[in-house]
Amino acid sequence: MGMTMTQKILAAHAGLEYVEAGQLIEADLDLVLGNDITSPVAIHEMEKMKVDGVFHKDKIALVPDHFVPNKDIKSAEHCKCVREFARKNEITNYFEVGQMGIEHALLPEKGLTVAGDVIIGADSHTCTYGALGAFSTGVGSTDMAAGMATGKAWFKVPSAIKFNLTGKLNKWVSGKDIILHIIGMIGVDGALYKSMEFVGDGIASLSMDDRFTIANMAIEAGGKNGIFPVDDLAIEYMKEHSSREFKVYEADEDAVYDEEYTIDLSTLRPTIAFPHLPENTKTIDEIKEPVAIDQVVIGSCTNGRLEDMRIAAEVLKGRKVKEGIRCIVIPATQQIYLDAMEAGYIKTFIEAGAVVSTPTCGPCLGGYMGILAEGERCISTTNRNFVGRMGHVNSEVYLASPAVAAASAVTGQISCPCQL
Secondary structure, three states, X not given: OEOOHHHHHHHHHHOOOOOOOOOEEEEEOOEEEEEOOOHHHHHHHHHHHOOOOOOOOOOEEEEOOOOOOOOOHHHHXXXXXXXXXXXXXXXXXXXXXXXXXXXXXXXXXXOOOOOOOEEEXXXXXXXXXXXXOOEEEEOOHHHHHHHHHHOEEEEEOOOEEEEEEEOOOOOOOOHHHHHHHHHHHXXXXXXXXXXXXXXXXXXXXXXHHHHHHHHHHHHHHOOXXXXXXXXXXXXXXXXXXXXXXXXXXXXXXXXXXXXXXXXXXXXXXXXXXXXXXXXXXXXXXXXOOOOEOOEEEXXXXXXXXXXXXXXXXXXXXXXXXXXXXXXXXOOOEHHHHHHHHHOOHHHHHHHHOOEEOOOOOHHHHOOXXXXXXXXXXXXXXXXXXXXXXXXXXXXXXXXXXXXXXXXXXXXXXOOOHHHO
């Protein structure tokens, strides 16, 4: 019986010839990630262990990004804790304000994640790096602490679901629409503790930004990880961004999958997740009554990359954000901010009446930079729309692509660029 792509990576890092779903293993780690919310907890746990430093100063990444620049005294204290730990342990990959970005956009950009890696992060969207053919998954802060101390982590080997993507996407349809379609189809627990493995000729037409978005939201379907095969585009990306060696793993032909789905990308339409779950999806064609909004957020670890900025700017070029609507644009890293500025996108956003923020996770988790009041609605390119996610428990969050979010900013209601 063969192994899936994920199972092969885990077997190699556990020093085993073969693993199967449900097996408990201890695997070597290539990278341990933490942010300004989760790292302080892990640091305090490490102090209890009384260990002598970290296992490898080059294989830990600390990225303050959730409440950064600091919004209050508590967030400043959290960042101070992380900063002092990084200095004490001479952590190579510590990213302070001015160099930092949203962690899951920053790490691939910095070349810290490559194919064949095993990566854990004390943030649920660590599954993003599966776009490059790595096994990456979110863990709790205690597991992060153990990982920083030992360079190892325990895993239960996941079973897998195969998603066969065929065809090509139409204009104004993107990776965000693909993953929202999938979550709408299988539900928020449809892939619970399973590896979501994406295959098929349709992948060739997807950009790296599309793939990062899809892998990023595997957790919204309950997945342990999402993972893509390593093709020429992924190799080109890694060679451009990283000097690290990578290893390509491929699923065996007789690999076992719990379920298999085939999705014709050409049939997908712009898709929106209505409150209060990512599975509560409707296509733009299924929205029969106008849904008025108060705020638009374009950014996050899901959709704050350069392609997302380009698409939003294309929609907003020569148009105005509707009066009374707040439109907040957040490039995910300093480099993306700079590239967007040089491409003229920032100018487009400002001329349209949007505001542009420094890289931060802020509004996604209801932290700052876009908190909702009672009764307000936001359409956002973020990843979660739970009750109270972006502010008041009686506010509403609608998840969508940058194209739909930008068009909605213009009309003041949920819209597609094709309707402008």
